[in-house]
Amino acid sequence: MVRVKKTIYSLISAVGAAALAGVGLAAWGNTELRRFELKDVTVPLLPPGTLRGRDEFRLLHISDLHMIPGQSTKEAWVSALDSLNPDLVVNTGDNLSDERAVPDVLRALGPLLNRPGMFVFGTNDYWAPQLPNPFKYLFGIRRIPSYIDLPWRDMRAAFIERGWQDATHQRLEFQVGPVRIAAAGVDDPHHELDDYSLIDGPPNPDADLSLALLHSPEPRVLSEFERDGYQLSLSGHTHGGQLCLPGSRALVTNCGIDRERVQGLHDFGRMKMHVSNGLGTSKFVPLRLFCRPSATLLRITETES
Structure with a gap:
């Protein structure tokens, strides 16, 4: 006994x-x-002579804000990124995590909206988050969205009014400083909202830099961009794994990309791909392990002649 x-x-x-x-x-x-972090990477992509004596073209990649009202620390940190003097800002979606958060998003982005920018949305811009099933998450089973509408149209209108361009199912061509840019984007492929046929084809060969935008780094869509000759894809969605092992080793990716490429800069065939850790999380899973929230400054330089 x-x-x-x-x-x-x-x-x-x-x-x-x-x-x-x-x-x-x-x-x-x-x-x-x-505990926000700024990641800083250098990518030689531009033809020699493009920058006309400048050292680099600065591209700021932000994603997955998942804003809820009252996140003043996040607002201040994101706003301060303007001090990096980016030439171009790219936002790859999931800005919202609450129906009241559009003003918070606009305050966070604040001065960055005065700079040249592009965006695509994720499903958490369109529909409210919901309590996830941990078993579906761990085993990579796609979750059905809540289909409870968020005020994404108001946010989109505010972005466009400030001068940012919506790249969703659009082919864009514009110039920032000495750099001629060709860009294209799709709607969130994680829930199959994409239609690549709307942007199919190579970017303008006269462009100095070609960019592919998609919220979730799904290989089937990345393959289309790579086939068409885009130089750099930009995406988020994964949160870098969010709940990782030491060394930021992801357990799951929540999409089709492999765990080795769940965050950061990697090769995808002939194309470079950058996957952002993101700056937030769903309000129902407010934690990160060995995977701090981040934005990335990509310093795009000239290739060697």
Whole structure:
């Protein structure tokens, strides 16, 4: 009887210790939401002589704000990115996590909306988040959206009014400083809202830089962009894995891309691809483990002659 009691006591102690460790881990993961990082990468893509003596073309990639009212620390940090003096801002979607958050998004982006910019949306711009099923998430089963509308049309109108261009199913051509840009984007491919036939074909060969925009880095769409000759794709959605092992090793990607390319700059065939860690999370999963929220400054330089 004494031995049985000791065994039960040991089990209860072990369960209690595990529960305390879980609470501590969750608390730490929640504090990580406010420890923003700026990632800085250099990508030689431009033809020699394009920059006319400048060192680089600065592209700021932001994604997955998932704003809810009251996130003043995030607002201030994102607004301060304007001090980087980016030549171009690219936003790859999932700006909202609450129906009241459009003013918060606009305050966060603030001065960045005065700079040349482009965007595509994700499904969390269109529809409200919902409590996820952890088993579906861990096993890569696609979740059905809530289909509860968010005020994305108001946000889109504000972006366009400030001068940003909507790249969703559009082919865009414009010039920023000395750099001629050809860009194209699709709607969120994670929920099959994309229609690549609307933008099919190579970018203008006279462009100095060709960019592909999509919210989720789904290989079937990346393959289309790569086939058409785009130089650099920009996407988010993965949150870098969000709940990672030490060393930012992702457990899941929540899309079709492999875990090795869930965040950062990688090759996709002949095309470079950049996947953002994102700056937020769903309000129903407010924690990150070994994967801090981030934006990325891509310093695009000339190739060697």
